[in-house]
Amino acid sequence: MQEKKKLALVVQSGTVDKLYCAFILASTAVAMGWEAHLYFTFWGLQSLVKGAMEKAGLPNEYKHLEEPMNKNLQRMKYPTPYEMLKRLKSSALFKIYACTPTMEMFGTKKEDLIPEVDELVGAATFLNIAADSDVNLFI
Amino acid sequence: MQEKKKLALVVQSGTVDKLYCAFILASTAVAMGWEAHLYFTFWGLQSLVKGAMEKAGLPNEYKHLEEPMNKNLQRMKYPTPYEMLKRLKSSALFKIYACTPTMEMFGTKKEDLIPEVDELVGAATFLNIAADSDVNLFI
Amino acid sequence: MQEKKKLALVVQSGTVDKLYCAFILASTAVAMGWEAHLYFTFWGLQSLVKGAMEKAGLPNEYKHLEEPMNKNLQRMKYPTPYEMLKRLKSSALFKIYACTPTMEMFGTKKEDLIPEVDELVGAATFLNIAADSDVNLFI
Numbered sequence: 001m002q003e004k005k006k007l008a009l010v011v012q013s014g015t016v017d018k019l020y021c022a023f024i025l026a027s028t029a030v031a032m033g034w035e036a037h038l039y040f041t042f043w044g045l046q047s048l049v050k051g052a053m054e055k056a057g058l059p060n061e062y063k064h065l066e067e068p069m070n071k072n073l074q075r076m077k078y079p080t081p082y083e084m085l086k087r088l089k090s091s092a093l094f095k096i097y098a099c100t101p102t103m104e105m106f107g108t109k110k111e112d113l114i115p116e117v118d119e120l121v122g123a124a125t126f127l128n129i130a131a132d133s134d135v136n137l138f139i
Numbered sequence: 140m141q142e143k144k145k146l147a148l149v150v151q152s153g154t155v156d157k158l159y160c161a162f163i164l165a166s167t168a169v170a171m172g173w174e175a176h177l178y179f180t181f182w183g184l185q186s187l188v189k190g191a192m193e194k195a196g197l198p199n200e201y202k203h204l205e206e207p208m209n210k211n212l213q214r215m216k217y218p219t220p221y222e223m224l225k226r227l228k229s230s231a232l233f234k235i236y237a238c239t240p241t242m243e244m245f246g247t248k249k250e251d252l253i254p255e256v257d258e259l260v261g262a263a264t265f266l267n268i269a270a271d272s273d274v275n276l277f278i
Numbered sequence: 279m280q281e282k283k284k285l286a287l288v289v290q291s292g293t294v295d296k297l298y299c300a301f302i303l304a305s306t307a308v309a310m311g312w313e314a315h316l317y318f319t320f321w322g323l324q325s326l327v328k329g330a331m332e333k334a335g336l337p338n339e340y341k342h343l344e345e346p347m348n349k350n351l352q353r354m355k356y357p358t359p360y361e362m363l364k365r366l367k368s369s370a371l372f373k374i375y376a377c378t379p380t381m382e383m384f385g386t387k388k389e390d391l392i393p394e395v396d397e398l399v400g401a402a403t404f405l406n407i408a409a410d411s412d413v414n415l416f417i
Contacts, residue, residue, distance in 0.1 A: 005270055010415065012299055017181050021151055021277075024240055028262035042295050043340065060339055061199055062182065065245070072244050101302060105350050106343070123306040131283055131412040134270040137149065137277035138299075138415035144409055156320050160290055160416075163379060167401035200338055201321065204384070211383050273409040276288065276416035 004093070005034040006133035010126065013139055014043030016056040016081060022139050023084035029135075030093045037133070039126040041099035044139075046106065048098055048113050053082040082114075089116050097121050143232070144173040145272035149265065152278055153182030155195040155220060161278050162223035168274075169232045176272070178265040180238035183278075185245065187237055187252050192221040221253075228255050236260050282371070283312040284411035288404065291417055292321030294334040294359060300417050301362035307413075308371045315411070317404040319377035322417075324384065326376055326391050331360040360392075367394050375399050 007029040011022045022044075026036040040048050047053045058066045072078075079087065088094040095118045102108070103120065110120060119125075130136045146168040150161045161183075165175040179187050186192045197205045211217075218226065227233040234257045241247070242259065249259060258264075269275045285307040289300045300322075304314040318326050325331045336344045350356075357365065366372040373396045380386070381398065388398060397403075408414045 007266065010299070012296070012417075018151070020244075021149070021180065024262050025266065029266055032263060032266065034266070041299060068246070069244055072246055076243060078244070104354060105298075105347055105356070107346070107350055123302050124310060127285065127303065127307055127310065127312070127413060135266060135275050136413050136415060137275060138417055139151075139277055146405065157290070159383075160288070160319060163401050164405065168405055171402060171405065173405070207385070208383055211385055215382060217383070274405060274414050276414060278290075278416055 005029075005032070006037065006129070006135075007034055008037045008126070008130040008133040008136045009039065010138040011038055011040045011044035012042045014047035014052070014056055015059045017058055017062070018044075018139050019047060019053065019056055019081040023081055023088065025137070026088055026094060027084060030088060030091050033093070034134075035093045035095075036088070037095050037097065037129045039097045039099060039121075039129075041102045045099050045102040045108065048096070048117060049108065050112060050114055053085070053114070054080065056081065085116060095119070097126065099123070144168075144171070145176065145268070145274075146173055147176045147265070147269040147272040147275045148178065149277040150177055150179045150183035151181045153186035153191070153195055154198045156197055156201070157183075157278050158186060158192065158195055158220040162220055162227065164276070165227055165233060166223060169227060169230045172232070173273075174232045174234075175227070176234050176236065176268045178236045178238060178260075178268075180241045184238050184241040184247065187235070187256060188247065189251060189253055192224070192253070193219065195220065224255060234258070236265065238262070283307075283310070284315065284407070284413075285312050286315045286404070286408040286411035286414045287317065288416040289316055289318045289322035290320045292325035292330070292334055293337045295336055295340070296322075296417050297325060297331065297334055297359040301359055301366065303415070304366055304372060305362060308366060308369050311371070312412075313371045313373075314366070315373050315375065315407045317375045317377060317399075317407075319380045323377050323380040323386065326374070326395060327386065328390060328392055331363070331392070332358065334359065363394060373397070375404065377401070
């Protein structure tokens with residue numbers, strides 16, 4: 001049997017534009033039957049803190065586009081990033097990793113994170129997954 | 140016959156430093172006989188709106204370097220990002236894709252985009268191209 | 279004999295969060311016996327100017343997190359990005375490349391750069407290394 005294709009993302013950013021990129025790519029990959037492995041680090045990791053992802057906005061340089069974008073998203077009934085993450089969790093193809101060095105740097109505890117996180121791991125785990133993936137991106 | 144090497148870029152940024160990275164990598168790849176596939180999303184997609192790429196500047200944090208950089212570029216007779224894009228279009232190895240989910244989010248229409256865009260596609264098309272590429276980067 | 283695994287990074291950013299990402303990934307890769315090839319361009323290249331990396335801070339949007347992060351890093355006795363770079367240089371697996379087009383754009387001379395830089399090269403050298411690598415990321 002042929003092995004599944006794999007997408008591996010480092011999610012370093014926590015702004016809503018980058019979170020959408022990550023979850024749209026992951027949702028598309030999973031819909032195509034690929035595995036999707038998302039490794040959250042730095043500001044991406046911070047967005048996994050309970051309550052944080054709902055507050056994510058656009059970067060300062062694009063703040064003026066937040067209101068028209070949000071209106072379009074509501075009109076389209078587009079899911080929020082956290083809703084996309086929760087839908088993705090219904091698939092066994094989707095895995096979320098929290099970066100342990102970042103957690104130490106910012107004093108983030110396991111219990112601070114949303115329950116959807118699969119594993120707390122270091123960069124070695126991510127590199128091994130990435131080396132075995134078809135598409136790797138740093139977002 | 141050996142298949143051509145392939146470069147696949149997600150161009151998510153619209154600032155001039157990132158556009159130069161994308162087009163320098165693409166120009167180099169094409170000069171080496173590789174295919175170069177550029178998928179423009181979010182602020183990258185916005186830079187494909189007619190008249191937008193000519194106005195792209197440095198990110199706010201680096202605005203103070205814009206004037207010295209522009210002077211050096213003029214002295215070097217360096218092409219602008221849009222000039223690089225137009226030169227690249229003379230090669231059949233170079234393709235530009237506009238991200239349809241971004242177009243919906245921002246209410247961007249096909250007729251708003253520069254005529255050099257090859258195709259309007261979703262993330263599935265990009266992932267299939269990327270899985271078949273030698274180098275994938277998210278810019 | 280099996281060939282070594284390879285990590286190839288474009289380091290386009292010069293903020294301390296991105297530099298940590300680059301050097302943590304590179305240190306992890308080298309510890310696993312992989313080669314790590316880092317190609318510094320734009321703001322990444324600027325951080326290779328003598329004295330610059332020591333001054334790198336967080337991006338403006340996250341400036342308020344700089345003090346708590348630095349306190350944690352000191353408590354953990356975490357190395358600075360430049361200390362990580364110098365430790366990595368003790369390994370023959372680690373190579374630093376400075377992007378020559380960026381040097382021209384910003385009028386940066388070879389003698390302006392830290393002595394740890396291995397080679398001054400253009401994008402073609404990077405693309406050839408990346409095409410031969412297991413993991414490529416643009417940071």
